[in-house]
């Protein structure tokens with residue numbers, strides 16, 4: 001089949017999730033012709049099965065806790081129950097509104113949106129629904145799927161986040177397999193909704209990618225919230241009978257539960273899509289791409305979760321925009337992976353950027369750290385939350401890591417990312433005035449202390 005003008009584009013993008021649609025929007029803005037191929041729903045995992053619906057659940061969880069804890073603030077509230085049909089209606093409405101907005105945005109940019117399952121059939125061609133779309137450039141953006149473990153079938157009461165987002169009941173008991181970001185977020189939701197929760201994690205600590213101090217504080221807070229967790233333990237298997245799941249550990253221990261949530265990470269969606277046949281280097285399913293998001297095949301780029309690194313929506317957005325600008329000849333600066341902010345929305349929230357203390361020691365040798373306890377922060381005390389802001393700086397140099405934990409601390413990541421990405425010295429930040437009483441002050445106070453002039457800081 002020869003390429004016709006209506007099937008030829010400057011860019012053909014396979015996958016309409018965060019990475020793919022961001023690339024399409026930016027490319028269209030830059031005057032490039034774009035085809036965007038999507039087999040499911042525009043917006044992908046983040047909008048439909050990830051960031052947005054989980055954060056809606058977490059907000060409902062916060063409302064439940066607020067109702068429970070009113071008395072603590074002198075307000076007489078009682079918590080009755082969680083009505084999952086109401087929670088789901090609220091969540092679906094949020095997703096639906098954003099979905100509609102995104103569809104309108106793509107339509108308004110004269111992007112050729114092609115529905116169907118696409119496949120790379122040549123280095124410049126994606127075949128979809130009997131059409132061959134030829135691109136001067138092709139962008140692979142097919143995202144990721146929820147993994148399981150060998151021998152662990154996802155069915156019935158054994159589920160991944162994908163099914164857990166649509167539960168129509170609150171399970172009395174939940175075992176969460178995996179203490180990473182998705183695992184602790186769901187654990188937090190289930191606990192607030194009234195479930196008895198146990199997290200099982202093979203690594204020695206929860207949220208093991210974070211600074212060790214953050215894991216310790218999260219574990220302390222989860223203990224206080226009566227969320228059980230077992231770290232450094234290996235899962236052996238699970239069996240289901242009726243609505244009950246028996247989870248066994250390698251230690252010989254078994255745990256009976258009403259739901260097993262498998263949150264053991266996400267694998268790349270690349271199998272059977274023709275990538276390797278087109279000559280693209282794929283390693284354990286991931287597409288290998290340079291810091292300029294280029295694969296080893298000229299004209300083929302890759303963005304988002306299929307590229308090894310942080311699996312985050314805003315990384316996908318940034319890479320998508322980057323590739324569109326790269327193709328348009330704007331020569332954008334490469335993305336610093338360490339400069340990508342990370343937020344985990346459990347209660348308490350975790351927000352971090354840059355190097356952990358351990359990573360910084362390895363990378364820079366001599367470093368200094370400072371922990372500012374939220375005990376000295378007025379707004380955090382008003383909210384009744386505990387936690388800290390931890391700074392890591394190169395000795396006599398810029399701040400290279402900011403690690404925060406506490407209710408609502410995710411909102412503080414904006415300033416933290418400026419500090420890291422602009423390579424600020426503690427003294428640069430110390431002279432900026434932070435509004436009182438905000439949690440943002442805690443960031444200011446931590447820098448004041450590290451600059452040698454602490455204010456509300458207890459040694």
Ligand SMILES: Cc1cc2nc3c(=O)[nH]c(=O)nc-3n(C[C@H](O)[C@H](O)[C@H](O)COP(=O)(O)OP(=O)(O)OC[C@H]3O[C@@H](n4cnc5c(N)ncnc54)[C@H](O)[C@@H]3O)c2cc1C
Pocket residue numbers: 014015016017018019020037038039040041042043044045046047049050051052054055116117118119141142143144161182269273303304305306311312313314315316
């Ligand atoms: C439970 C959960 C919570 C999360 N929370 C957050 C969060 O709070 N913040 C955050 O930053 N990130 C979060 N993430 C991660 C975020 O969702 C992903 O990093 C992001 O969606 C990756 O974007 P992507 O474009 O690479 O892939 P995806 O969003 O997965 O999009 C890929 C798209 O490609 C399509 N596709 C695949 N194969 C084909 C094909 N052959 N033909 C056509 N189309 C195809 C898929 O249908 C999909 O729409 C969360 C993820 C999960 C699962």
